[in-house]
Amino acid sequence: MAEKKEEFIKVKANWNIPFTHSAGKCASHFFQEMREKKRILGIRCPKCQRVMLPPRSFCERCFVATTDWVPVKDEGVVESVSINYMEYTGMPKPPYAIAFIRLDGSDSNLMHFVGGVDLSDWKKAKDLVKIGTRVKAVWKEEREGRMTDIMYFKPVSAK
Amino acid sequence: MERIGIVGVGMTPISSGKKEVFYDASFEAARRALADARLDRGDLDQVVAAGYDLACGRTITNMYTTPAAGGYLKDETRISDDGMFALAQAWMRMGAGFATTMCLAYGVSSEAPMPLVSNLMFEPLFHRPFGMHSGNTAALQASVYCAESRTKPEDAALVVVKNLRQGSKNPRSRRVKPVTAKQVEKSPMAAWPLRELDLPNYSDGTVGLILAPEHEAKRISPCPVWIEGIGWSIDSYYLGERNLAELKSLSEAARRAYLMAGIKDPAREIQVFEVAEQSSYYEIMAYEALGLISPGGGAKLIRSGATEISGRIPVNPSGGAMASDPVAATGLFRVAEAVLQLQGRAGKVQVKGAQCALASVSSGPAGQASCVVILRRD
Amino acid sequence: MRRVAIIGVGQTKFRTRRDDATHEELTFEGVSRTLEDAGLSISQIDSFIYGTMDPFDGVNSPDKWCVGGAGAVGKPFIKISTGGTTGLTAGIAAYHQVASGAFDISMAVCTQRVGVGDDAQSILNTCVCPIYERDAGAGAISIGAHQASRHMFKYGSTDYQRALISVDAHKNALNNPNAHIQVDVNPEDVLNSRMIEWPLRLLECCPRSDGACAVIFASEEAAKKLCPHPAWVWGEASILDSYWWGERPDLADWDVLSLAGRRLFKMAGISNPLKEIDVAELYAPFTSQILLELEALGFCGHGEAGPLIEKGVFKMDGEMAVTPSGGVLCTNPIGATGLVRLTEAVLQVTGKAGQHQVPGAEVALAHAWGGTMQLHALMIVGKHKR
Numbered sequence: 001m002a003e004k005k006e007e008f009i010k011v012k013a014n015w016n017i018p019f020t021h022s023a024g025k026c027a028s029h030f031f032q033e034m035r036e037k038k039r040i041l042g043i044r045c046p047k048c049q050r051v052m053l054p055p056r057s058f059c060e061r062c063f064v065a066t067t068d069w070v071p072v073k074d075e076g077v078v079e080s081v082s083i084n085y086m087e088y089t090g091m092p093k094p095p096y097a098i099a100f101i102r103l104d105g106s107d108s109n110l111m112h113f114v115g116g117v118d119l120s121d122w123k124k125a126k127d128l129v130k131i132g133t134r135v136k137a138v139w140k141e142e143r144e145g146r147m148t149d150i151m152y153f154k155p156v157s158a159k
Numbered sequence: 160m161e162r163i164g165i166v167g168v169g170m171t172p173i174s175s176g177k178k179e180v181f182y183d184a185s186f187e188a189a190r191r192a193l194a195d196a197r198l199d200r201g202d203l204d205q206v207v208a209a210g211y212d213l214a215c216g217r218t219i220t221n222m223y224t225t226p227a228a229g230g231y232l233k234d235e236t237r238i239s240d241d242g243m244f245a246l247a248q249a250w251m252r253m254g255a256g257f258a259t260t261m262c263l264a265y266g267v268s269s270e271a272p273m274p275l276v277s278n279l280m281f282e283p284l285f286h287r288p289f290g291m292h293s294g295n296t297a298a299l300q301a302s303v304y305c306a307e308s309r310t311k312p313e314d315a316a317l318v319v320v321k322n323l324r325q326g327s328k329n330p331r332s333r334r335v336k337p338v339t340a341k342q343v344e345k346s347p348m349a350a351w352p353l354r355e356l357d358l359p360n361y362s363d364g365t366v367g368l369i370l371a372p373e374h375e376a377k378r379i380s381p382c383p384v385w386i387e388g389i390g391w392s393i394d395s396y397y398l399g400e401r402n403l404a405e406l407k408s409l410s411e412a413a414r415r416a417y418l419m420a421g422i423k424d425p426a427r428e429i430q431v432f433e434v435a436e437q438s439s440y441y442e443i444m445a446y447e448a449l450g451l452i453s454p455g456g457g458a459k460l461i462r463s464g465a466t467e468i469s470g471r472i473p474v475n476p477s478g479g480a481m482a483s484d485p486v487a488a489t490g491l492f493r494v495a496e497a498v499l500q501l502q503g504r505a506g507k508v509q510v511k512g513a514q515c516a517l518a519s520v521s522s523g524p525a526g527q528a529s530c531v532v533i534l535r536r537d
Numbered sequence: 538m539r540r541v542a543i544i545g546v547g548q549t550k551f552r553t554r555r556d557d558a559t560h561e562e563l564t565f566e567g568v569s570r571t572l573e574d575a576g577l578s579i580s581q582i583d584s585f586i587y588g589t590m591d592p593f594d595g596v597n598s599p600d601k602w603c604v605g606g607a608g609a610v611g612k613p614f615i616k617i618s619t620g621g622t623t624g625l626t627a628g629i630a631a632y633h634q635v636a637s638g639a640f641d642i643s644m645a646v647c648t649q650r651v652g653v654g655d656d657a658q659s660i661l662n663t664c665v666c667p668i669y670e671r672d673a674g675a676g677a678i679s680i681g682a683h684q685a686s687r688h689m690f691k692y693g694s695t696d697y698q699r700a701l702i703s704v705d706a707h708k709n710a711l712n713n714p715n716a717h718i719q720v721d722v723n724p725e726d727v728l729n730s731r732m733i734e735w736p737l738r739l740l741e742c743c744p745r746s747d748g749a750c751a752v753i754f755a756s757e758e759a760a761k762k763l764c765p766h767p768a769w770v771w772g773e774a775s776i777l778d779s780y781w782w783g784e785r786p787d788l789a790d791w792d793v794l795s796l797a798g799r800r801l802f803k804m805a806g807i808s809n810p811l812k813e814i815d816v817a818e819l820y821a822p823f824t825s826q827i828l829l830e831l832e833a834l835g836f837c838g839h840g841e842a843g844p845l846i847e848k849g850v851f852k853m854d855g856e857m858a859v860t861p862s863g864g865v866l867c868t869n870p871i872g873a874t875g876l877v878r879l880t881e882a883v884l885q886v887t888g889k890a891g892q893h894q895v896p897g898a899e900v901a902l903a904h905a906w907g908g909t910m911q912l913h914a915l916m917i918v919g920k921h922k923r
């Protein structure tokens with residue numbers, strides 16, 4: 001008599017926990033400026049003078065509070081890039097390109113999408129969004145005060 | 160092993176949250192602790208952080224808090240539990256050679272529903288489907304304890320009255336109003352036999368402590384507070400296999416801490432107790448687990464007034480977790496309050512002439528894991 | 538500070554899913570193998586460190602559940618969670634418990650079930666700051682992809698060089714019975730595999746694995762009585778960088794790893810890493826990271842790793858063997874992975890690595906990174922006392 005195959009039961013579960021994250025004083029101001037004025041503000045460390053993006057309430061290197069808001073341009077240069085072709089639960093639909101962008105007037109690189117170009121074939125896309133590409137923010141019409149108020153950064157050379 | 164001293168204390172105000180980000184709070188607590196010790200970030204050799212990821216809705220929360228605690232480019236580690244366990248690990252890291260240390264715990268309860276967060280501490284197979292969480296687990300424990308010891312709701316209400324009265328006097332606690340025993344007994348039933356007021360007050364708050372080895376501590380602080388004994392232990396996860404009427408991990412942690420500190424009669428040798436109480440009944444059970452009275456006698460102690468601030472063994476003069484419970488930092492806040500007591504800096508909740516203090520915490524369902532620390536001043 | 542030995546290591550076989558066991562049972566399996574290796578009973582362990590990355594298992598603080606599986610009921614027990622470094626920081630924590638004199642025998646235990654989550658990438662995305670960065674959909678692969686693109690741009694490393702890294706790792710894994718992915722691949726297979734996140738292809742990315750691992754640390758006194766041929770801990774280091782990737786001076790250079798490496802080598806008395814270290818168990822879930830790690834740790838100059846890989850310098854029979862176990866590219870139970878690196882380093886210097894033994898290995902390095910390429914942990918173990 002053939003032995004019965006052992007059965008291993010699997011129990012489905014998922015974490016569906018709603019979170020309400022506090023943006024805090026610093027990011028709140030930053031987001032308000034984006035929402036109302038389509039303006040990107042960096043914050044300067046009073047000690048090392050770095051203009052930080054995204055802005056934070058303190059400089060971890062100098063360990064002092066940051067206070068001076070500094071407008072930076074919504075245009076800058078791609079410093080590093082990856083282009084995504086896999087789909088994952090709860091994540092943006094591929095293809096999408098994530099870049100670190102050094103906005104003019106900032107001393108650190110901001111994470112955002114690079115878009116407005118055809119990313120469907122990586123062989124072509126890697127030359128459209130490569131390191132060194134100049135990009136400019138494409139703002140949403142309806143803004144709610146979060147990073148996605150900018151849809152993506154678009155290569156300046158792209159039509 | 161060289162003695163380790165606490166030479167700086169920094170606490171954020173404890174609040175209902177929803178305004179600030181926890182890493183900004185970490186920066187604030189760390190800055191206050193450094194200022195208290197008259198040190199700066201450059202003096203730190205390492206950072207040991209504590210906190211829970213799920214409560215913050217972010218994975219690896221120390222990515223944000225440790226830089227805010229002064230850890231940029233420094234050696235560090237992070238304990239995923241209450242800050243008192245981080246204090247234990249920091250103490251051992253210092254025994255292995257690290258010098259000035261920042262030990263910091265961030266308690267965040269305001270960003271997600273805490274009962275749901277604690278429900279997820281139960282595995283999905285055997286316990287989670289029954290809606291278990293920290294509140295109703297504490298209730299389960301209280302009901303077993305009451306049946307065994309004949310402790311009454313009136314006794315537990317006395318703990319609430321005592322701790323909220325102290326909390327209302329302590330500016331470092333979350334703003335609470337004193338209550339009467341009647342108010343406790345009339346507050347909504349949360350999970351029988353626990354009423355809403357029998358349970359801790361979920362809060363946000365961050366605390367940083369600066370530690371230094373003895374040869375440095377004496378130069379940094381005019382009154383270092385020494386870690387004389389520390390012990391921790393864990394009990395089984397399976398509630399069905401535990402005697403819920405006793406806090407076994409707490410008594411084992413205390414046994415280890417007393418042994419190290421050479422304490423034989425805690426009720427006589429220790430003048431202040433800061434006990435992170437998971438419920439009003441838990442505090443009464445802790446009297447027994449900590450050896451302040453024999454098993455079953457906890458209620459007698461609260462009734463006698465011995466654990467009031469004016470009594471012979473004051474417990475939770477700060478107001479304890481009943482007043483403010485920044486989950487994951489609650490234990491380290493108890494240590495901070497005990498340090499202020501020993502340094503004579505506790506203000507309106509000062510216990511006169513305290514030389515030796517005990518702080519304790521439990522984490523996990525029904526006090527599964529516990530840590531106890533014994534502190535002394537010279 | 539006391540000298541510390543490692544007197545027992547053990548790991549489960551790693552797989553995509555282990556439907557025959559719960560998290561707790563998997564812990565028991567890993568711990569049992571380690572006790573067997575050490576010839577100890579659980580009652581001889583004084584203290585426990587438990588490492589895991591909570592969200593992957595879908596349980597908040599699974600350590601509380603797994604106390605029994607670890608054999609720690611009634612004992613001192615501390616939970617460590619530091620991201621990808623968790624396994625190694627757990628090992629370091631157990632090391633500190635013994636080095637300080639607080640305990641004579643301490644065990645680090647790590648269990649992780651990455652396979653439980655229906656989608657590990659969406660969990661990894663929760664590492665990313667929800668205020669500023671989470672919407673960009675970045676996860677762990679993004680880190681490896683950005684490092685790769687930047688390294689290609691700055692140093693001219695090539696897709697082919699990264700493909701060779703994948704080939705070597707897969708060949709090594711074939712000799713390691715505990716490795717998860719065991720397939721023989723050639724450079725063309727790697728280059729023709731599916732583009733995941735440009736420039737990384739499927740065979741340049743790690744799997745998600747279930748399994749457990751445990752390591753026993755002992756004081757010199759205790760080791761003398763219990764273990765004739767232990768491994769000796771020569772040094773350790775951990776370091777934290779800024780969370781913000783945008784603040785790294787250059788993603789092609791892992792400068793914070795260089796800093797930690799210098800601290801480690803000072804403690805361990807290493808002056809020429811390539812000559813003095815025989816085996817490096819590096820934490821590289823993505824091919825590109827082997828390049829950055831070899832360069833950051835001073836095994837070669839910046840931009841030199843690619844050409845040296847083409848020359849075979851880091852193969853099993855090369856000047857220094859890199860991940861003879863097959864490494865993270867073939868096995869990644871995230872919160873346990875760092876402890877697996879240490880376990881493999883110990884197997885090499887104690888001559889117990891079997892089919893993937895590097896002949897004559899006496900000094901081995903274990904590494905792990907975590908967070909947004911933000912955290913590193915390192916340990917060096919030797920056959921002899923230092």
Ligand SMILES: [Zn+2]
Nearest residue numbers: 045048059062
């Ligand atoms: Zn600065």
